[in-house]
Amino acid sequence: MTDPEERSVAGDAGAAAAEELRLHGHALVDRMADYLACVHERPVSTNLSPARLATRFAGPLPREGRPAEDVWESVWKDVVGEAIHLAHPMYMGHQVAPPLPQAVLADALASLLNNSIAVWEMSPTGTLVEAQVIRWMTGLIGFPEGSDGTIVSGGSAANLTGLLAAREAVFPGVWARGVAADSEAADAVVFTSSHAHYSLERALGVMGLPESAAIAVEGEGGRLDPESLSRQIAASRAEGKRPLAIVATAASTATGHFDDLDAISRVAQRERVWLHVDAAHGGSFMASPGLRSRLRGIERADSVAWDPHKMMFMPISAGAILIRDHRHLDAAFQQSAPYLFHLTPGESRSSDIGRRTLQCSKRFDALKIWVSLQHYGLDHFGRLLEKTVENTIVLHRIISAAADFEAMHEPEANILCFRHLPGWIAGGSAEEIDRLQDAVRARYNMSGKGWITATSLGGQRVLRVTMMNPHTESVHLEALLAGLREEAAVIYSDRSASGV
Structure with missing residues (x-):
């Protein structure tokens, strides 16, 4: 039989763990909910260089702990604050989803059960x-x-x-x-x-x-x-x-x-x-x-x-x-x-x-x-999927109607490749057009206005979006093209100023 004193010690330890989880878990979930409610107000991603960002994570191994409140403040400032925000409606990057709330909670329970x-x-x-x-x-x-x-x-x-x-x-x-x-x-x-x-x-x-x-x-x-x-x-x-x-x-x-x-x-x-x-x-x-x-x-x-x-x-x-x-x-x-x-x-x-x-x-x-x-229910997933595909079709339609953009294919899913071709690059070489796509994408992502990817198709560098967020709307699609135009204009201005 278990000694009563051992049961008491085990019970005290269990109660302490439960209270720690309750106290900090409630605070964390509240802050996570606030994050989701206001994520659209954030830049989509960090504007810090890899080297500068790395300085925040260069400290030595802690020998002594510190209050959980302090640790979580660091998490929200340095980790969340400089992360890529997949729940942002202007995130249109890689094939990683903004997760559903119940899935996030179930993931936490899986960690608890372990x-x-x-x-x-x-x-x-x-x-x-x-x-x-x-x-x-x-x-x-x-x-x-x-x-x-x-x-x-x-x-x-x-x-x-x-x-x-x-x-x-x-x-x-x-x-x-x-x-x-x-x-x-x-x-x-x-x-x-x-x-x-x-x-x-x-x-x-x-x-x-x-x-x-x-x-x-x-x-x-x-x-x-x-x-x-x-x-x-x-x-x-x-x-x-x-x-x-x-x-x-x-x-x-x-x-x-x-x-x-x-x-x-x-x-x-x-x-x-x-x-x-x-x-x-x-x-x-x-x-x-x-x-x-x-x-x-x-x-x-x-x-x-x-x-x-x-x-x-x-x-x-x-x-x-x-x-x-x-x-x-x-x-x-x-x-x-x-x-x-x-x-x-x-x-x-x-x-x-x-x-x-x-x-x-x-x-x-x-x-x-x-x-x-x-x-x-399964039908809910179908509706979310259909919205992402619909967004991609709408973006293809907007791009096809724009003189300074070129769609590379018709969408079959929620992925679309295209190029930005402002008038001033029309006489440029294939290499110059390729460099423009990469430069526009880099500046756009660094600006925090949105986040997209790039790839190569048929030997050409192209811009690429994956519509992963069902909360993205037509206004965000228009903002994407406007943001790319703004960054291309800055590139042109810098190029003109340098006499290139």
Whole structure:
């Protein structure tokens, strides 16, 4: 029996921890709410240089603590104050979402519980929550009974897991033999588009395959062309290469274009090649009746990567890998850990998720997805998505009507690339026009008026926006172009003053 004095000490410690959390938690949540209410009044991002900002984080390791109030004041001044504010309606940058309030709260509860979801005995309820979320996601995609998946850190881990499952399906036993001992596996190739995410090549490198194992099949707008794909598969086989997988993209990071999954899936079935769909960005379009047609054919994929922390507005991290046949997921990772993994009575397949994922320290990231779907409902996510796509279409219309801007493509998702071409640059060289795009973007982001990205398309530098915030309105789209014009005018003025 526990000694009464020990119980008293433990009770006192628990009460102190509870009071600390209550006191500072209430204060933090209040301040977080105030931040959200007034975020539109802030500059979108810091105007400090990396070197100057680094001076705020150059102090020595503290040997003694200081009051929590002081620490949190430093957080709000130095961390929050100089951060990029994704909840700002003028943030139109990378594919990272302003998270939903209930998801933020669920994320905090997951941290409090701190259950490791890799092992059932460490997370009996967490394991079931994740299993239900995975069932919901595979059901949305249209996978059959017997499919499975896991919540992972993001698209990179999901793509790697999907390709590992493909490798064991195509080359059974290669996990045990190793790629170097299997000449066919060592010569495996993957077919994808020129706009595939860089994590694909990284995954192949982790799997021991060379850069040349990724074969880009060129198509219009960087898409994977189904007819060219068939010819490339035949050509690779004629060269003695063994197809490992086709990797289709929905939607691409650069432009938001969707590969023709319907046609590509039929090629995969005809050629008997594993089809992996990188739907890290576009998978959430399944939540919208009006947008899900962009993913037609995804139900015939063998594996799908999907990031709820993108277009389901979850806090990072929350990705998922979904596999049509759970046996391929089970075979993707093969290891023995009797101190962790066990079959519980009555099980024919272990409930330990850690058997089927790269992660052993596995956070309870499924909770925020589960709570948010329970509270908001799937249709709410569809409406949020539709608003971001509508904003992108409106911006494309505004740009197309402007003489000093050029849209590079029509939007299929919530991503758009364009260029600013003021009259004074019209006679400039391609290099000068490229430099202007980068200079305008740098000045605009530093100004705090907004935040956008840039990329290269067809050898040209272009400006790029991702409409991640459903609270962005038409007035903000007009402000974006006005802000870019203002910065370009300053560049022109400086150029004229210097006689260039």
